[in-house]
Amino acid sequence: MNVSSTRCLVLKTADHGESDKIVTLFSENLGKVTGIAKGAKRSKKRFVNKLEPFSRILVSYKPSRTSTLLFIAEAELEHAFLSLRQSYQKYAGAMYLCELILRFTKEKDPECGLFSLLTWALHALDEGDRPLKIAALFHIRLLDIAGYRPELECCSQCCKPISPKNTYTMQPGIGALLCNQCRSGNTMLTRQLSVQTLKFLEKAQGVSLGHLSRLQLPDKAARETLYTLHGYSCSLLQQDIHSWKNLMATLK
Ligand SMILES: [Zn+2]
Missing domain, CATH: 2.40.50.140 (Nucleic acid-binding proteins)
Incomplete structure (x- = not known):
């Protein structure tokens, strides 16, 4: 053969x-x-x-x-990518990226966009970019490629465009936003997304990989993103993402 x-x-x-x-x-x-x-x-x-x-x-x-x-x-x-095995923070970030790929893909289903995305993220971590930022940007782009792009432009219920007067949560099974008026009474949705974070994420969905590293995603926005996308992804996959706990432990 x-x-x-x-x-x-x-x-x-x-x-x-x-x-x-x-x-x-x-x-x-x-x-x-x-x-x-x-x-x-x-x-x-x-x-x-x-x-x-x-x-x-x-x-x-x-x-x-x-x-x-x-x-x-x-x-x-x-x-x-030797440094990813020498620093615990980088290692936890890289493990999270790899587990997302493992869980969101099927065997022998080629996707060169995902190969490029993982290559970009491993390089960025290796070169010292913050694991929290890279994990958040990787996660939002992976969902896009996998066909689960979250809708970030408006509230899915009242259809009003996102506004700084409001805060938002994502409905886990759907990947759509709810503003705080439409959410009232729903105590299950606790993870907030600020308008500033949503604006960053919209940008992250739209730029080329070459420009993604230049996005200045603050830690607060990266954290909000990761908590929200983790909840969304677990409900899509109907299973846990094991490396999540290690990634979050590196933040303390
Ligand atoms: Zn609304």
């Missing part, structure tokens, strides 16, 4: 048996894929320091005849 190659970001790795590794990758042209690297724990030459979380690697692989698993023949390291 022919060997093919694809550029990937490593989402997670796990030991398998005595000498193998199972690696979940996000590939530029295949989407999310799982591969087995036979003998990876023994091979110093083919795999050492390459199959680590967040690394960008060029993978040579053979598809399996019987399953969706790829047989990874070799990996070439392109970018290690």
Whole structure:
């Protein structure tokens, strides 16, 4: 069977048996894929320091005849993003990005926009941009690509455009805003979004990736965003996002 190659970001790795590794990758042209690297724990030459979380690697692989698993023949390291494994704050941020990708994507469903977004975010974290800001910007853009773009222009009930006189909450299952008048009586919706935060997020939805890092998202706005999008995402996924607690713990 022919060997093919694809550029990937490593989402997670796990030991398998005595000498193998199972690696979940996000590939530029295949989407999310799982591969087995036979003998990876023994091979110093083919795999050492390459199959680590967040690394960008060029993978040579053979598809399996019987399953969706790829047989990874070799990996070439392109970018290690080493600092993401050396600082706990950066690590918690990068883990959150990878878990969002793991949960919002299906196997072998290519999405080059998502590959570019994850590449952008890992670079930004590696270069020292604030994990809170990068996680918030990544999350809003990921929802867009995944088809769950939140509606941020007006209240979904009274349809009035957002105004500094109001505060807003997002209805978790819908991704639509409610102003504080329309929300009255609903004690379930407690996470507030200020108009300033909503304006930042509208901008973040519209600019190119090249301009996203230049957005000055203050910590307060990043925090409001993350709490709101986390609630929205958990209700979409119907499951927890485990790395959320670690990300939030780094804020204390
Ligand atoms: Zn309203």
